Amino acid sequence: MAGGLLTNLIAAATITAALAGCSEADFTDAEKRTIVSMSLSALAPLASDPTNSFADDPGAAALGATLFFDTGMSRDGNVACGTCHKIDRQFQDDLPRGVGVGETNRRTMPLAGVARDPFFFWDGRRDSLWSQALVPLENVLEHAGTRTAYAHYLKRRFGERYERIFRPLPDLSTLPASAGPFGTPAEKAAWAGMSDAQREGVDRIFSDIGKAIAAFERSLVHGKTRFDRFADAVAQGRAPSAEDALSAEEGQGLRLFIGKANCSTCHTGPRFTDNHFHNTAVPPVAGLPADRGRIAVVDEVLADPFNCVGKFRDGGEEACGELRFMQKSSPELVRAYKTPSLRNVAGRPPYMHAGQFATLEQVVNHYATAPKSVEGESEIHAVALSEGERAALVAFLKTLSD
């Protein structure tokens, strides 16, 4: 009799718990603090960018948006920034590697929140949003254009807008139609044949193009997700509304994410990234050129004429701490790649810096098993996760979508 009653009570309690899903009451105070710290509500306001005087100029942002979607900003007239950074696809392209004029070696990154990064690209080979924007314009696999061609095009199509925002344009009439440091041999020779003043005049226009595009990109932000609404309820010490509550599986995944699975060690804070670079033994893609990650681009970012210590930076050199104090020689930089944000991650397979994994399940399996890196040391240590725990992690990641 009494035993039967007890069994019934336990069964009733179990059913109630299952129906209630995962309430905020299930988490410890320490877990709750971590959960609250990952809410979009915890994101600090976007800092100003003193290296770009036009970063918060609406006219510059509008011109930047025009340029971002203008296929005229390419050698063959078929490639814009928006070709790979698709506006209706989280500003990425769903491909393992981006395709401009040709196929690149890297996965196109989504752009929400990008203005908060200290370094850009998967390997951090540029140190500002505006200097980043210049690289694809000249990359032969992306826009494949040249610096003087962009200057001529800008003057012809947007000269009046440019001058209203930035500065008077120099006389470009005597400059080669297409010349630059990364073009064909003839274009490189034409660039070398220009005077220092001519090259600097073109570089100034080129850097302003980057600053306009950066001003536009600063407006790209993450939207609130179910996780954020859940975390905000936790912050306020109230029960989440029925549609924002996490299921028991999602709640289990969240607890693993910030606990045993160690995901939040790197995927930390409201953007789910530590803005740093890590070797996590992501395998190379057969057929692609050797790729050593962060270590391979240290010299490149230090030598970039458009970097923070170069003459095209606005404001004072005190803004250049990230470049000045960046890690330059640590063995940890070998095959280290940027920790990507996980916001909206479920909606943009494939994953990793060259689209190595097709599904989130594969990603979770990679981190759980922690294989050895082909070069350098992986920072990942294997974690024993059951099938159910892996599925729970994936279920949680899906709550990070709008």
Place this chain on the structure above:
Amino acid sequence: MTSAWRMVVGAFGLVALAIGFLSVVFLTAPAAPGPDLARSKNSAKGLYALSIAPEAGEPRQGELHAWVVTVKTRQGAPVEGAAISVGGGMPEHAHGLPTSPEATAYLGDGRYRIEGMKFSMPGWWQLKLGVSAPAGTDEATFNLVL
């Protein structure tokens, strides 16, 4: 109430008291003892007394910031002209600092500014300071928890 019942109730009361007492002890006992968080200590060989302080408020995760290191002899005299090296990392993650901080200025009175510090993750960090001055070369490790 019979005396037998009184004994039963009394026994329950004692057990409840004991459980209450134990739970208070258990709940207020410190969790696993954390690292030593002292911001002033003698260097390993005892040559110097070092203290550290963030230059502008407690550091926040992910923000580049500066520390001021004060170097004195064990007798309390400020040490000038020392070469300060900066290292460290996260002992539990087996990685180093995410940046390469440097001593960038001598501020007088044995104080040196360390710029370029960043703690990219929450958790236990170590800051290892090397000091080279006429009295000799020594080092000290400070623990910080974010």
